[in-house]
Amino acid sequence: MKKRNDPGEEAFLKVLRPLVETYRAVMRKDDRHIRKLDLTQAQFDVIVVLGETPGMPCNKITEETLLTKGTLTGVLDRLTTKGLIERVPSEIDRRSTIVRLTAQGTDCFERVFPAHIAYLKPFFERGLTPSEMQSLRALLLKLKKSFEKEDKK
Amino acid sequence: MKKRNDPGEEAFLKVLRPLVETYRAVMRKDDRHIRKLDLTQAQFDVIVVLGETPGMPCNKITEETLLTKGTLTGVLDRLTTKGLIERVPSEIDRRSTIVRLTAQGTDCFERVFPAHIAYLKPFFERGLTPSEMQSLRALLLKLKKSFEKEDKK
DNA sequence: TGTTATTAGTACGCGTTAGAACTAATTGCA
DNA sequence: TGCAATTAGTTCTAACGCGTACTAATAACA
Numbered sequence: 434m435k436k437r438n439d440p441g442e443e444a445f446l447k448v449l450r451p452l453v454e455t456y457r458a459v460m461r462k463d464d465r466h467i468r469k470l471d472l473t474q475a476q477f478d479v480i481v482v483l484g485e486t487p488g489m490p491c492n493k494i495t496e497e498t499l500l501t502k503g504t505l506t507g508v509l510d511r512l513t514t515k516g517l518i519e520r521v522p523s524e525i526d527r528r529s530t531i532v533r534l535t536a537q538g539t540d541c542f543e544r545v546f547p548a549h550i551a552y553l554k555p556f557f558e559r560g561l562t563p564s565e566m567q568s569l570r571a572l573l574l575k576l577k578k579s580f581e582k583e584d585k586k
Numbered sequence: 587m588k589k590r591n592d593p594g595e596e597a598f599l600k601v602l603r604p605l606v607e608t609y610r611a612v613m614r615k616d617d618r619h620i621r622k623l624d625l626t627q628a629q630f631d632v633i634v635v636l637g638e639t640p641g642m643p644c645n646k647i648t649e650e651t652l653l654t655k656g657t658l659t660g661v662l663d664r665l666t667t668k669g670l671i672e673r674v675p676s677e678i679d680r681r682s683t684i685v686r687l688t689a690q691g692t693d694c695f696e697r698v699f700p701a702h703i704a705y706l707k708p709f710f711e712r713g714l715t716p717s718e719m720q721s722l723r724a725l726l727l728k729l730k731k732s733f734e735k736e737d738k739k
Numbered sequence: 740t741g742t743t744a745t746t747a748g749t750a751c752g753c754g755t756t757a758g759a760a761c762t763a764a765t766t767g768c769a
Numbered sequence: 770t771g772c773a774a775t776t777a778g779t780t781c782t783a784a785c786g787c788g789t790a791c792t793a794a795t796a797a798c799a
Contacts, residue, residue, distance in 0.1 A: 458734055473784065476784095
């Protein structure tokens with residue numbers, strides 16, 4: 434047996450695999466429910482970010498949603514086609530576009546957001562106690578921080 | 587202030603957001619490194635699953651990688667073009683195809699897999715202690731299980 | 740002021756990703 | 770046996786998701 438130094442036996446893989454599997458399990462449920470509401474993940478994220486705001490430029494949206502600007506353009510195009518958002522030229526910076534919900538978009542937000550939250554809630558609450566949620570959150574954020582530090586190579 | 591029952595204030599969101607953000611932070615690093623090795627995430631996953639095996643049919647690969655079969659077909663096409671895998675008709679079931687690494691694919695596996703593990707390792711080890719890794723793993727799996735249980739509606 | 744650098748957003752190419760429709764082969768069962 | 774249901778894999782569509790290149794506008798500074 435050649436277990437010694439087998440790269441497949443590294444301890445951190447026992448975190449990486451569950452992270453991937455859990456994320457996917459959560460997202461699959463999440464996504465399927467959102468699609469029933471006639472939106473995609475990315476579209477939903479944009480709607481939620483815009484909800485209860487007077488609108489914001491694209492670069493602000495990419496910060497909040499973690500979409501790249503290239504991706505965002507397409508998502509906004511499709512949301513425009515659906516009549517949920519509109520693009521208004523900025524008055525102070527002519528490079529910039531303000532994106533905001535239409536009346537129909539606001540409607541959608543007010544209907545879809547609470548419904549989706551309510552759908553996900555029981556999965557978390559039956560799986561984890563409040564104190565476990567807190568631990569999980571803290572550990573995840575610690576790991577994230579480690580990946581965000583600049584590499585020094 | 588209308589905080590009461592605001593759907594945006596649900597406790598579980600304090601887990602969901604870190605889960606998403608951490609996953610993405612990890613995957614961004616992961617992906618960028620894999621691309622330097624001239625593979626994509628999905629291609630890498632397939633290579634790793636096939637590594638050290640005599641080959642396996644597509645349905646086995648989808649189980650291991652969590653890719654859907656539709657996605658897998660395209661990934662296998664590109665790996666075939668790169669000369670890393672080959673498809674051999676199964677002898678026992680004429681519907682089935684056995685996928686296995688070519689000599690070049692085995693070479694790739696032996697070179698790329700350890701390199702990638704070694705690349706990721708320090709990010710985990712500087713961020714979490716061994717006991718934290720264990721807790722994180724356990725909590726993630728608990729959450730996953732809750733999402734995998736059949737909904738009863 | 741004039742040029743250079745930066746920033747905002749779009750366009751495009753490649754490779755996923757899920758899901759539905761499809762073909763061919765195999766299994767189950769009446 | 771013989772037809773129905775299942776299974777293996779491919780094809781197709783729509784939408785991401787990332788990176789690069791591009792245009793236009795603004796900021797920085799020599």
